[in-house]
Amino acid sequence: MESMSMVKRLIYxxxxxxxxxxxxxxxxxxxxxxxxxxxxxxxxxxKADAEKLVMRANGREGLLTCCIRPSSIFGPGDKLMVPSLVAAARAGKSKYIIGDGNNYYDFTYVENVAYGHVCAEKTLSSEDGAKIAAGKTYFITNMEPIKFWEFMSLILEGLGYERPSVKIPVSVMMPVAHVVEWTYQKFAKYGMKVPQLTPSRIRLLSCNRTFSCSRAKEQLGYEPLVSLKDGVKRTVESYSHLQAQNHRSISKASIFLGNGNLAKTVLWEDAKQTVTVLLLLAVIYYHLFTCGYTFITAMAKLLSLTALFLFIHGMLPSNLFGHKVEKLEASNFHITQAQAHHIANSISSNWNSLVSALRSLCRGNDWLLFLKVSLSLLVVSILSSMSSQAAFKIGTALVFTGFKAYEKWEDSIDSMVGDACTILLHFGSAKESSS
Structure with a gap:
């Protein structure tokens, strides 16, 4: 307690x-x-618990405290927001907007945050100021509310990347986020990385979050030293090494495949690994499909092998020849009532999307949707008419050649698809106007 009395002012x-x-x-x-x-x-x-502790400590043994609440800090040296944005842009994920894109945010340049602390300390150090500010909380912002996705766009465009443009409703993303979160909770102990897509993150990205700095301005004398425009400029300049031109272009095929081991295998970037996988697939083909089983029968055999593996794995001791054997606990397969509720919401959301698509088809004014549905049903009908043996051979060949071909002629294929979609849209618009 003696060391505590030496601290006179604490700004949390x-x-x-x-x-x-x-x-x-x-x-x-x-x-x-x-x-x-x-x-x-x-x-x-x-954070709220810590605030309460700091507030309760005010006045004890001469200690003066207050809490600063800086909103969405950004600036040079940031290791979270800008690097995450760039990583998403390089993975082709930054083009999406969660929600309608009209939610406003208060961002705060890092120098202004530091200045807010200085203002608080100076205020607490004077007798009159301490009577006003001690034991209080203060919002600190740049005092320039801006649409959240517009701010993200300024950072991305400043670094040479495209701004987000494709809007995804929160009602679509939330069920997916719940499933991702549940999966992480079950498999985190096996090394699964913390996911970016969580319900709390979705809510943060889609809600308004602006705050008044009137109290800080009046009682602490706080005013932003750096404007939002200058702050963005300084931030972008400090991340010149993350500029788009300094990054080797990654193909869309690689991005679609996760830009990891799967991409390396399918796109033949690691020939040895690709050959190994093909040999493994050949073994699976030999044992499961050479007899001409139907798809359902083949899957039943595969599930039987999986069950056998799990049974043998369960019989193994926790330590085998000096190596620790990680056991799969039964709780990993349990679903709580809340999780079941989230999954049900996800299913209902997908069902509603399907119904919405059917309604659009019934109106006869969405030719692009009609084309997608027709092609999907055509693929399903072709696959269902095949034996599992033929489906396996054709599917394997398409995966290991189709993605590679798309990677090689990406621009040409994208251009052809874009032209086809444009023609269909024009045709649909013309039909609608004539009717």
């Missing part, structure tokens, strides 16, 4: 997320906004 860096419940958007909120009954995520909840 909190977060505006302490007042965000993940459901309701926040527009120009001030510090009177209470903590929510339920937080959006663990980060927000622990």
């Amino acid at each position: 860096t909190s977060s505006p997320s302490v007042v965000f419940d993940g459901v309701h958007g926040i527009f120009n909120a001030d510090e009177s906004m209470p903590y929510p009954d339920k937080f959006n995520d663990s980060y927000s909840e622990t």
